[in-house]
Amino acid sequence: MSSGSWNELQQLLLLLVLVYGSAAMQQNSNCSTRCGSVEIPFPFGTSESCCLDSSFLVSCNRTSSGGFIPYLSPGNISVLNISLDGEMRILAGAARGCYDRNGTQNNETSVSWRIDLSQYFSLSSSRNKLTAVGCNALGEVIAYDPDGVNYTTGCLSTCLRINDTTNGVCNGAGCCQSPIPAHGRLSGIFYNSFKAFLDRNDVFGFNPCGYAFVAEDGAYSYSSTDLANFPHESFPVVLDWSVGNLSCLEAKKNASNYACKAENSECYTSSSGLGYLCNCSTGFRGNPYLLHGCQDIDECVDKKLNDCYSIAKCKNLPGSFNCSCPEGYVGNGKENGTRCSRVSVGVITILVISFFVYWRTKETRLNKLKEHFFQQNGGFILQQHISRLRGSIETAKVFTVEELKKATNNFDEVKILGKGGQGTVYKGLLSDNRTVAIKKSKISDSSQVEQFINEVVLLSQINHRNVVRLLGCCLETEVPLLVYEFISNGTIFEHLHGDNQSFKLTWATRLRIAIETAGALAYLHSGISMPIIHRDIKTTNILLDADLTAKISDFGASKIVPLDQTELTTLVQGTMGYLDPEYMHTSQLTEKSDVYSFGVVLAELLTGKKALSFTDPEVRNLVAYFGSSMEEGRLLEIVDKHIINEAKVEHLMEFANVAKQCLRVKREERPTMKEVVSELEGLRVVAGEKHRRENSDKSCSEETKSLLKVPSSSVSVSDVESSKFDSISHDCQVFMSMVGGGR
Template structure:
């Protein structure tokens, strides 16, 4: 409404006053820094990601040349026809091109056409101090009408007259003869302007032969000088300055919110925008140059390399400044505008000598301190090298080369950043403990959460399990294996850094009543399938087969979605492709340990199958693998489970009677398919439904002829209903 009223009022003023019957007619990374020949410095940008916000978005459009078939890139303000000519960070201005308003007449004084210019400035207001309204002609008035951000309207104008072409003095400022100029109303944020030209007397009849048209336009102050040809034709665009600023807060208000404060450079300062009611601007400190809106954007100016006032003196650059050094024995300011260098007095000479001695003593002292710290640093470096070798660094490098890995595949963390991440390994950050070490929760400076395993290495014999885990995890790439992110070998005991799995262990979920209710039948089945998939991958798909050797519920972690993540590969072993078993010292956890491996020391992949069978029994029954609080007959879950079933598959004493992990994984996958087909999987299931599911689902525990055969059969000592009540419906 205000804009429409403004246009109508301007036309009414022109018509009423002049009695006419005619009607009116530098950048963030990977962001472009230029559009055509125009530099686009941040906070401006050619995309949303490259600009501070949508306010500073510049469209980089391709335009065709009128004189050739070539095209060029020209920056434009969005949703306008205003092309951008220049962006000034220092002055907070945006130079754009605005068209000319005109009114032209025939030889008989009839209005031929009139161009009235109406320009809306969405984000950047017209600078009231840096622009002028200019009217060109010998029978012309230029009229300016604007709307401010306060809703008020403002007007201005000037008159240009002459009778003869020779009356005009070209290349001079516009004083009223042939052209006139007037300032823009000051002290206001002008967001919309309308300007036009009009004949004053007789529609240019008297001057038509050399001035058939009148013109009015806005132009940057000082950027126009009258020429004779302009009286005949002036169809072009002139540079106009718009003001810009960050937000609408004062510097003091903006500094309170450091996250949104735009002055990012450490050598920058904030000052208010020149136009009232706008926000603030950033600028580099004196003696610095660059982009204050970028981190480290302001760099020191080397005045000694540029123009300076050191006349016949030595120029010495300083951060943010410089000085002109007087010759030895002289004092004063060597700059051209300063005091001359003069000879120092005897007293001052003595003072210089005293100062020189003092400086020498201080220098000697500082040199001694520096030497002390340098020696201390050298000792620290040597100690770190000693720890590196002590913790198996050389062995790690050799093993990585042996198995085709590289030290570049894992990040080498420093002791300092891991100490900071764990608050010097505070006990409050402990999230787990095991035979191979203690696990701490840590948060890096970039807010990434990690799990940091501090190994329990007391002698050289314990180095191998640590190196073994690094080597193995560098070979494994599986979504259900805890990812090794890096290690640190420069501390007294080595540190392994893993992704952080936030939801604890499967053991905690199974044997904590408050947690176990979260594990529905379908969830337990999925966890079993995911764990089996990892072991099948280790046995069959890894470049070199791997036996985990310590499969148990405490080594199966759960993330926020209760997805299984197998961990702790310190006891694991690689099996050469030409062998099916290896002889090792027996290692594992009682209750999960393969009895055949325990008796023979012959480790095979079927040892993992047995341990997984115990985990599967845990999932089904909700009981611990080994519990001395139970009656003697039921202390060992595996033995109790076997005695309670007519057939037991994974838990067979003889390894050759057990299925492979690949068969187990396929069987569990088959059960999940039946789950989906029969729409099982409620979080809270009655024991009757659970029993039906167990009877219908293929079992990976007690299949007579391979995985996917008959269902679980009950016995007198351990029934299906007992399994469902203890394992699925509660403990």
């Protein structure tokens, strides 16, 4: 091997050491995992090369008797045991203060005890308590965190006679206790201190000294003899420890320093609020800080770890186990489950027969329920209509409920297109890949069944390009369902007033939509054998397809007008803002009620305002606002700003006049829908003629230039050529005008 290759290999080895760091070193056989009787698990170690870092270094010191005692460095704190759950138990001394009869302190006594902790360790506030023993004594614990912030707590113990105290009770008479304050991570320096107060003369005979100490909760039990002779020099104290000062999420970003090295380990935030700890995943145990430290638990070896039934077979799985019954038995094999029971031919036969009977019973009940719903939802009424109309709805398909559930993912709320007064509409995909709209009607009582059947019958008779087509219905469910063709581009309302509009409707499009809607209404009123009054014309019931072609929808409130009648007396139904005022007062429904509602739609198309608004104080009622603006000659002020520059003023005025006629209070003064269509078509012809003339002028100008052979890039011509150009241009325009006038 060349020297260059050897150097590269050395650099690679050094890089690997830096990346894996102490996680690789701690597996070295030279690293001791015990000190005396205390186990030292990684990330702790007895040398710099065997621990995660110097904060986890444990010195193993030999005692005079030849044994070994571990000390946490720095701080020289005696360690009792270390738990990978994030706890360490140490030994801490008690502060002692001795006084004479006059209350003078003996300077040789230790009135305080100090503990120094690194940033990875903190005093457990939940596992320790401050205790003071003595009469007329004050015990304190004072903590300083790394930022120098001070936390102090204390308790006061008083007594005049030894009989004032009770053994085992530490309630302030000879002995007092106080919890350690929970202030997040209490790392840094801790002091136990003891102070006497008042005159000591009365208690000196049985209590010359007082004591204060922090100890693990339950480690000390008071005895009245402790007042005269305190036998304890130190107590166990619980520390919380964690790795670093980062959260799990932050620590994982730096993989080389991330301490949870085991393959099946998890990270969780320390309870002290700073740093994190590692734990083996469920079904694994060991040391999660070692590269291969978490090993699978074989639950099948120890009956306490599995709940398999006595005759069941236990199979160990990574992190789990499985119970299975032997051949010839059924059940899940678990004590708390179905255990294992023997299967016989007779039992199998009974099970098969029982299942068959259950299946047939369920099918019979389901068929009866479907028949009940069919009758409840007006199936027989629908059949009567079909018979009377001589098969005019044969093209409408009767869908099964299973088909429509599959199409809507069991009527998932995500599929909802909209909700209205007559029901909820879902978007569905049939098995033949047709996208449809499925309406789940609202029927709260039997009186509404007729409305539903009414909509089916009406739509089955209608064959018009501007009316939403009914594809079929389903009567097998508790609420009946209608299946329509899917119209993809929303409603006029959404395009006029929606917040997230991809584009605004142009003047030409609005005029065409008005003509298409008017034509469909004229067809309903006079183009079929029995006239139909829609009764709920509004911008939310006029849909737009991909080409922005208008489609009238929602016939739930519609009425058929008998041939011998011109009006119907009905309960008033419709939408406020669009309701014919005369119908609202008299309950007399005529075709002119649809004309009024259509007039409101025209006003919306022209102004871009809502029929009713509770947020716009100027236009609370569009009909009143529109009417007053027309009377005061302020039409151009209320026209939608998106079309004001697209249409000529006279065209807007003519459109507004049509709307004004439709909105007359007296129904006999309103035009019929046929007359409305005629006027709007005339307006479109005028607008179209203007467009053709502009194109003709442009064509004539280009023809004139061609005759004179004037280049398009020329910027000047001679006087003679200019004169010829003007003459020919004039003659051409006169000729085109005559041709246009003769059409």
